[in-house]
Amino acid sequence: MSRTIQTVDAQWLKRLLPRRPAQAHKGYFGHVLVVGGDHGYGGAAIMAAQAAARSGAGLVSLYTRQEHISAMLSRQPEVMANHQHFTTMLDRATVILAGPGLGPDSWGKALLAQLLVSNKPQLLDADALNYLATLSTAEQQQLQHDNRVLTPHPGEAARLLNCPTAAIEHDRIAAVQQLQQQFGGTVLLKGQHSLIAGPKQQLARLSCGNPGMASGGMGDVLSGIIAALLAQGLNSFDAAALGGWLHGSAADQLAAERGERGLLATDILLPLQKLLNGKT
Numbered sequence: 001m002s003r004t005i006q007t008v009d010a011q012w013l014k015r016l017l018p019r020r021p022a023q024a025h026k027g028y029f030g031h032v033l034v035v036g037g038d039h040g041y042g043g044a045a046i047m048a049a050q051a052a053a054r055s056g057a058g059l060v061s062l063y064t065r066q067e068h069i070s071a072m073l074s075r076q077p078e079v080m081a082n083h084q085h086f087t088t089m090l091d092r093a094t095v096i097l098a099g100p101g102l103g104p105d106s107w108g109k110a111l112l113a114q115l116l117v118s119n120k121p122q123l124l125d126a127d128a129l130n131y132l133a134t135l136s137t138a139e140q141q142q143l144q145h146d147n148r149v150l151t152p153h154p155g156e157a158a159r160l161l162n163c164p165t166a167a168i169e170h171d172r173i174a175a176v177q178q179l180q181q182q183f184g185g186t187v188l189l190k191g192q193h194s195l196i197a198g199p200k201q202q203l204a205r206l207s208c209g210n211p212g213m214a215s216g217g218m219g220d221v222l223s224g225i226i227a228a229l230l231a232q233g234l235n236s237f238d239a240a241a242l243g244g245w246l247h248g249s250a251a252d253q254l255a256a257e258r259g260e261r262g263l264l265a266t267d268i269l270l271p272l273q274k275l276l277n278g279k280t
């Protein structure tokens with residue numbers, strides 16, 4: 001069935017993120033648990049946690065390798081970082097973000113086996129997607145749920161659909177819809193004019209973003225933004241679409257001020273807070 005393509009714009013922000021109630025406390029805005037950062041990849045998980053904190057989540061925790069804990073705390077002490085008590089951390093979280101820097105090894109796989117069966121809202125990126133691609137169709141179907149966001153780049157999308165990356169890029173609309181049908185929830189297919197397909201036949205396209213964003217860690221920051229929006233109560237489609245718009249619009253502001261070349265993923269955090277609050 002063909003879906004109408006919606007364009008995400010600033011109106012979505014007004015509609016989906018109204019002013020906070022005056023009596024609000026941190027418990028109103030959810031608790032994101034970031035799971036990632038195997039040896040050598042701590043930065044990805046740290047950037048995702050930092051982006052979630054900067055995007056309005058009430059609380060953010062990070063489960064990672066012991067060697068990354070002090071880097072996280074010195075960079076952003078608001079994040080609760082731990083390398084033990086995974087089950088307790090999973091129980092306390094309201095939203096799970098898994099994948100950035102998680103790696104392909106047994107450490108990450110064991111964590112995924114535990115968290116994928118949770119029915120809490122989830123965002124899966126990077127190595128969590130690569131793991132999903134290794135499961136049988138029956139296992140993939142068993143793990144589907146509507147409040148889950150998958151954020152593949154075209155290389156990851158190709159692994160999920162078991163086809164060449166060129167086939168994804170050849171027909172991105174068909175690819176995002178096929179991913180959504182096969183894996184359920186919402187799928188955001190990254191790249192120029194990212195596409196978002198949701199569980200109720202929704203389809204949206206971003207017109208923001210620029211090639212300055214082609215730098216390592218940019219997707220990790222996107223995952224943190226979307227997870228924070230899930231934590232604030234948005235459904236998977238709205239969180240992915242609005243998160244993608246905030247991410248691309250922040251990058252466009254930076255590119256207009258400073259140019260595209262040399263844009264870094266953590267730079268996105270600078271304009272992000274103003275954008276989130278409707279101040280451009």
Ligand SMILES: NC(=O)C1=CN([C@@H]2O[C@H](COP(=O)(O)OP(=O)(O)OC[C@H]3O[C@@H](n4cnc5c(N)ncnc54)[C@H](OP(=O)(O)O)[C@@H]3O)[C@@H](O)[C@H]2O)[C@@H](O)CC1
Pocket residue numbers: 040041042043044045099100101102103126127153154155156165190191216217218219220
């Ligand atoms: N600071 C840190 O700690 C950082 C850590 N990171 C962590 O590193 C881990 C590996 O993640 P990754 O994305 O680099 O590896 P991977 O999926 O194998 O991609 C390479 C392959 O996929 C393809 N491909 C990639 N992008 C594509 C695109 N847009 N469009 C099309 N194709 C694309 C590409 O194909 P190529 O074009 O090169 O032929 C190549 O085959 C992961 O844990 C991540 O979280 C990163 O987040 C960076 C910052």
Ligand SMILES: Nc1ncnc2c1ncn2[C@@H]1O[C@H](COP(=O)(O)OP(=O)(O)O)[C@@H](O)[C@H]1O
Pocket residue numbers: 153189190191192193194208209210211212213214215216217218219220221222247
């Ligand atoms: N040329 C481009 N135009 C618009 N957006 C882009 C472009 N290149 C990259 N991006 C965006 O930057 C992000 C890159 O994510 P990803 O490939 O997962 O990076 P990483 O794995 O390094 O974090 C995605 O949100 C993608 O849509």
